[in-house]
Amino acid sequence: MSERMPHAALEAAVASAVGAGHGAHVAVDEVHRDGIDYDAFLAHRAVHRIRGTARVDGEPVPWSLVEKVTEGPAFASPYLYDNAEREHAAYTSGLLAELAPRVRAPALRGAECDAEGRITLWLEDVPAPARPLGADALLAAARDLGGLAAEWVGRVPHEEWLFTGWIDRHGQPGAVGAGLAVLRSRHPSAVARLGSHLDAAVPLLLAQHRVRGILESLPQTLCHHDAVGANVFQTEHGTVLIDWESVGPGSVGADLASLLLASVRRGDASIATVRAVLGDALDAYAEACAGVVPPELVRRGFDAAVCLRWKLIVDTAATLASGDPARRGSAPAEEPERSMDELVGLVDVLIGAAERTLG
Template structure:
């Protein structure tokens, strides 16, 4: 691996590297539940064309099949293929990916990517400006790929099941039907509406599969979004694949708040503007797609995320409201209010998707 890393550093510094010195490796926080995946910041000095120069990059490694789970192998292989294919060299005018400096698949089947380190120019959790800029740029990417018919064999195809979690339906319905007093007090008729939402999941799938399909990141949450030098840069292309218009906007809006990458008080007031900007940018490239189709794709994609409401109910039963991973020290009462606000968005979107002429509001 040393030789491959030296070549990657050469790509980063733009010269022929003869020696690496003072190498430092700093592990970065990255989805701790995914064992046998590591992300580190590497830095040091290189002797390049006779000159000592500093360098830094991100190393992302997925272990081979002897260690990593099939799920992790699948994701790691997809991102490795995405970079190797050249797909990410020119995603869209407003969307970028970190530059690839080098890649290695070793004898164990492990895969390593050496990538450009990206720095976010805005605030975290995401501020309204970054949210709206990302919505616009995601729309531009969707519009550009509508006319390219994305169909690589390694594209991710299971995104609907990943969000709708059919394997969890039976337990989810049982949780709602226990009508725990605390859940009834805090959620009221949201319990019955969520039960119907779960029972309607096949209808949302049908809607999503009927809409214009494009290239989606499928994990465009705040933690994976960087505003850098006036562009939106997306990291973690492990779930890239085909999906309907509006799907990435649902990830940005809904999943960012669910994870704590954005605050409901910042996100929810700009949802409509985000949709307008996404649709406008998409229609520059693909004017045949209507705003109504974009809105339907967004609403139906949000409606897949019924598990949030069940998680809130389960937390109330246990006296431990669900926490948001990007805000581990958040006050539990604040977290609960944020998530109940998101439940309202979930239910409103679900209703609009099945009854587009109606607008029940949050």
């Protein structure tokens, strides 16, 4: 799709993207938009790759940007708009300008919030790597996330807009009762695939207050809180993390749990790959934190953050009981049986973390 006559804010973003110097005349005659599949279930949010040719002092220069638009609060849900406001604040405050030696956010080229509250970000277009993530990519991301954690331990910002509800978002305390009912129903299909894990998960749900206490007692740092594979872009200079809508304080190890556990659940990595690199990934993260956080606390933080994801086993058991096909969001063409194998394998990781955390 193309449009003509871009407005002044977009022209300024394009000028930043092409590196036009002060005083240079930049004109954008046409903009081509291609939709990017991004959280399609969230209404009133649109993400496009926009591109075209700008004339910089008369010379044609190609450009491309990622344009992320969230409608104002009259249309977007409070959850969605809160996330959009947080990412806008994170970029425009300068917080994301210098994160860690090998971690960065896409460069901000322009931002706008109009009179109706419609928020637009124009961001650097970072080339997407292959999916699912392989072992090398996971290990590199684990090391760089450890570097991010080490950089911010003991000096987490206190801005009111930072996200602080990450434990409740993952631990879902209001859903524990319904989760226990699913586990205790012991549907034959769930028992056949999950076996003793159904019983092992019950004390995990009942001990979520203990899990919270462990996480809150650990060293706190600045976390991305959605470092799932789809948001991790490897480059020759390190890791680029996109979608900073949940940035805020969190425990060491929390982002590593997102990378390794949530990536499999979404379909951004395979359980076989995660199993193969799990120990090395923990070591890589801990080595990046050396001298700042002891490795045993990194492991404790990772395991406890994994324990927050108890809903994995409940949802897997419910899918088995219903007979509905299993699905992983980033792998829509995957055979349902393969998806179920991936989820059941991930349950093993969850229960292992629960055993180490709760003893």
